[in-house]
Amino acid sequence: MSALPPSSPEPAPALPVQVLGVPPAQRPSAASRAGWFALVAIAGAALLSSVMLWQRLSSIQQQLARQSADSGANAIEARALARQAQDVARDTAARQAVMESRLSEVALQRSQLEDLMQSLSRSRDENLVVDVESSLRLAQQQTQLTGSPEPLLAALRTADQRIARAAQPRLARVRSAIARDTDRIRSASVTDVPGLLVRIDDIVRQVDDLPVANAVPARAVDEPPRPAAAATSPAAAWWGRWRDAVLAEARGLVRVSRIDHPDAMLVAPEQAYLLRENMKLKLLDVRLSLIARQNDSARADVTAASQALYKYFDPASRRVQAVATQLQQVQSQVRTAELPRIDETLAALATAGAGK
Structure with a gap:
């Protein structure tokens, strides 16, 4: 940059400023100077606006920071409130469970109290119906256990007498x-x-007194005595006694009989005890079948005992015939009919208890 000579009357110009790449050697004109001022004004306005924008951005950041802090505090407070709400909910659920259990206890006590009040408020007729029904059901069970209708008949007679003493028209049915x-x-x-x-x-x-089929029959007691020999010499009398003894021994050695069951004749004499014990076991089977209410099995056992009696014991003996007759009677008395029931009476009692 060169200075002007001092003899020049014009004032010294201001130092040129390099703006926007304009070389200082060039002197700006008035229009360009106005443009420069405009640019400077625009730049100042831009700077001012930038400063104001920066200040506003700073204020916004501060506001956002405050809001973020407030949001964090609110979140912490919300978590604390949520924990409190959970504690309150658990406490409420526990109290509700306790209240429900107490309510169920109260309902049970109420139902028991209502049952007690109903039982206390029953009339005499209702108590009579309940007692008669229970006694009849018990008698029916006894009849099923014993197989005899007598307990049931006695209970029916007692019930009829009690109802007759009550003299209630609705119990006539x-x-x-x-x-x-x-x-x-x-x-x-x-x-x-x-x-x-x-x-x-x-x-x-x-x-034990039944004779087996292969036993030697004893001489009949009512056998007619032989006529006494006339008075003869001693030799003749001795001969007659010897002859009679020989004939008696011969009759004991030889026996003529009809054999219907060869197996019975092959039984040894010492096995007669086993035959009798086997017969007792068959009869005990009949007894057990009757106690167990198995009538079909009892009849089959009686048939088996009768067959064994006719097979291994002497059918001509009166004792065997008597036992066979008794077995036939037992066979005829074993029936398959079911025990009677009292369903009609129980239905009438139920109707009377319902008040119909």
Whole structure:
């Protein structure tokens, strides 16, 4: 940059400023100077706006920081409140469970109290119906266990007497049902198990006296005596006695009989005890079948005992014939009829208990 000579009357110009790449040697004109001022003004305005924008951005950042801090605090507070809410919910659930258990206990106590009040408020007729029904059911179970209808008949008679003493018209149908069930039970054919057991025990006691089929028959007691020999000489008398003794021994050695079962004749004499014990076991099987209410099995066991009796024992003996007759009677008394029931009476009692 060169300076002007001092003799020049013009004032010294200001130092040129290099703006926007304009070389200092060039002197700007008035238009370019105005452009420069405009550019400077624009730059100042831009700078001012930048400063204001920076300040506004700073304020926004501060506001965002404050909001973020507030949000973090709110989140922490929300988590604390959530934990409190969970604790309150658990406490509420525990209290609800306790209340439900207490409510169920109260409901149970209420139902028990209602049942007690209903039982206390029953009338005399209702108590009578309940007692009669329970006694009849118990008697029916006893009849099924013993096989005898007597417990059931006795319970029906007692029930009829109690209802008759009550003198209630609505129980008349119950008395009619009891009368019909009583007639049906009396007319039913039921096996007399106790009587049959006594008869079988009697037959078992007689088995020891039964003669087996291969036993040598004893001489009959009522055999007519031989006529006495006339008075003769001693030699003739001795001869007659010797002859009679020989004939008696011959009759004991030789026996003529009919054999229907060859197996019975092959039994050794010492096996007669086993035959009798086997016969007792068959009769005890009949007894057990009757006790177990197996009538078909009892009849089969009686048939087997009768066959063994005719096969191994002497059918011509009166004792064997008597035992065979008793076995036939037992066979005829074992029936397959079911025990009677009192369903009609129980239905009438249920109707009366319902108040219909």
